Amino acid sequence: MLLLLDIISGILLVTGVFFGLSGAVGVFKLPNFFTRVHAASVTDSIAVILIVSGLVLQTPLGINIAKLLFILVFLLITSPTASHALAKSARHGGLLTMSELEKGDQEEKAPK
Amino acid sequence: MTALYAVVCIAILLVMAIALARAFYAPTVYDRILGVNMFGTKTVLFIAVVGYLMGRPDFLDIAIVYALINFIGMVAVLRFFEYTAPVD
Amino acid sequence: MSDFIDLVLLAMLALTGLRIIFLKDLFAVVMLFGIYSFLTALIFINLDAVDVAFTEAAVGAGISSVLMLGTLALTGREEKESSHSSILPLIVVFITGAALIYGTLDMEPFGNPDNPIHKHVAPRYIEDSPKEIGLPNMVTSVLASYRGFDTLGEVVVVFAALIAVLSLLGVPKEGQEKAPASGLKSHQVLRVVAKLIISPIILFALYVQFHGDFGPGGGFQAGVIAAAALILYALVFGLPNAVAVIGPRFLKFMAAAGVLLYASVGFFSMYKGGNFLDYNKLAADPVAGQHYGILIIELGVGITVFAVMLNIYYAFGNQVERSNIQ
Numbered sequence: 001m002l003l004l005l006d007i008i009s010g011i012l013l014v015t016g017v018f019f020g021l022s023g024a025v026g027v028f029k030l031p032n033f034f035t036r037v038h039a040a041s042v043t044d045s046i047a048v049i050l051i052v053s054g055l056v057l058q059t060p061l062g063i064n065i066a067k068l069l070f071i072l073v074f075l076l077i078t079s080p081t082a083s084h085a086l087a088k089s090a091r092h093g094g095l096l097t098m099s100e101l102e103k104g105d106q107e108e109k110a111p112k
Numbered sequence: 113m114t115a116l117y118a119v120v121c122i123a124i125l126l127v128m129a130i131a132l133a134r135a136f137y138a139p140t141v142y143d144r145i146l147g148v149n150m151f152g153t154k155t156v157l158f159i160a161v162v163g164y165l166m167g168r169p170d171f172l173d174i175a176i177v178y179a180l181i182n183f184i185g186m187v188a189v190l191r192f193f194e195y196t197a198p199v200d
Numbered sequence: 201m202s203d204f205i206d207l208v209l210l211a212m213l214a215l216t217g218l219r220i221i222f223l224k225d226l227f228a229v230v231m232l233f234g235i236y237s238f239l240t241a242l243i244f245i246n247l248d249a250v251d252v253a254f255t256e257a258a259v260g261a262g263i264s265s266v267l268m269l270g271t272l273a274l275t276g277r278e279e280k281e282s283s284h285s286s287i288l289p290l291i292v293v294f295i296t297g298a299a300l301i302y303g304t305l306d307m308e309p310f311g312n313p314d315n316p317i318h319k320h321v322a323p324r325y326i327e328d329s330p331k332e333i334g335l336p337n338m339v340t341s342v343l344a345s346y347r348g349f350d351t352l353g354e355v356v357v358v359f360a361a362l363i364a365v366l367s368l369l370g371v372p373k374e375g376q377e378k379a380p381a382s383g384l385k386s387h388q389v390l391r392v393v394a395k396l397i398i399s400p401i402i403l404f405a406l407y408v409q410f411h412g413d414f415g416p417g418g419g420f421q422a423g424v425i426a427a428a429a430l431i432l433y434a435l436v437f438g439l440p441n442a443v444a445v446i447g448p449r450f451l452k453f454m455a456a457a458g459v460l461l462y463a464s465v466g467f468f469s470m471y472k473g474g475n476f477l478d479y480n481k482l483a484a485d486p487v488a489g490q491h492y493g494i495l496i497i498e499l500g501v502g503i504t505v506f507a508v509m510l511n512i513y514y515a516f517g518n519q520v521e522r523s524n525i526q
Contacts, residue, residue: 006113009113010113013116013117013120013161014119014120016120017119017120017123017124017127020123020124020157021126021127023127023150024126024127024130024150027130027131028130028133028134033139033140033142033143033146036143037146040149040150044150047157048153048157051120051160051161052157055160055161055164058113058164064169064172067172067175067176068160070176071156071172071175071176071179074176074179074180075153075156075179077393077396078179078182078183078397081183081393082149082183082186083146084389085190085384085387085389085390086145086146086149086186088386088387089142089190089193090140090142095140095142118201121201121205122204125205125208128212129208129212132212135232135235136215136216136219141225141228144228144231145231148231148234148235151235151238152238155238158242159242159245162205162245162246165201168248170415170416173250173415173416173417174241174253174254174257174416177257177421177425178238178257180262180404180425180428181258181262181428183397183432184266184431184432184435185262185266187390187394187436188265188431188435189231189269190384190390191384191435192269192272192273192520193227
């Protein structure tokens, strides 16, 4: 039973780390700000879920489980909110999405 | 389990380093904020895992503080960003 | 493993410091300073200095970043070109740095039990504080009881900082004019989420306040976290709304009341026939007296720190909003 718990939480931790790393790669490799926000925000959420639940399985019942769940819920609420607010600010500040940039190119080409 | 925690720690440190690099060299100011925010959330996870690695689960209190402060800092950056004219 | 983590964190810290030097955009500098504080706190955690890490994360990365951003909103975000040559300061810094590194060569090896620092008061605290004070968190015993007088001094310094800031920036006036709508009006999601999480933050602050005897935390950290919750409210819903919840005038009374509460514990123990801040006299049983004393002075510290931090933020935010209207 304990071995099974170890294996499950090991899998959760490793997949969580995998998503974290892929998000980090995405933040550097993707071409446009909004795609980068998307990479960071989505992988952040899934990494938090996986890693924290991996740790929960290793914790004896008690206040530490409550703290871990508090961290989980808090990050699940605030992290996408922060990304959303940031993307909204960027939009407000005049950054364009990729499709708009392409359309802009075509419009520039069209009058020729 | 300890070896696994150690591996997870190192991997999260790597993610933190990449987020830090994004915050150092950002094409737009929003990318910089993104890097800082990502660094913060990964730090929360890092503290939690380090607590388990060292057998000190009371580190979780500090992880909670990090999560709070990270969000408040983010809101403050967005708020005061309205007042200052963008440079780039 | 611990050494490896230390090395990585120190490398990140050094790189952050270097990057800050070469950045001209002060807005980015403030954000990187936040990361700098986070990294410092991580190093403290790795050294097992949990209470210090707590304070560094809450004060260094949280409140001071917010205050520096407020300052930037007042002054502008471009660094001015320096007109001086930087050669002479560079030489001075190099010589000082070399002297400091030379000084570390004489230091005892890190963590050695025979070091002088482990010979004098530390063994006394470690051996006797469980009997004398009976708190699981020895840091709180030292901070609040053995070094209670020093902590009183720190609280007075925090109080003095409030007086200094208010005398420089002016006291925000309450309900004088109908302030224009401010806050992050267009961020609907942020407003809903902020409403949702402010009360858990205050609850967590209370937990930190009263759990400080058993784990990391205490009055300083709790005061800062509670202030951060109201600062979040002010950021999202605008300063006038936050001032309507707790006004600056009331906060001034609170700041003074915390210091008074702390000092009055000292005078009460004198009245009971002990020395200043001698908690043993507060109850019939000395250990119970220590418990009461530490609980009350931590409460005084928490009240003062909360009031001072929030009032300083009000002073800054008021300036920002006023300059923004004009």
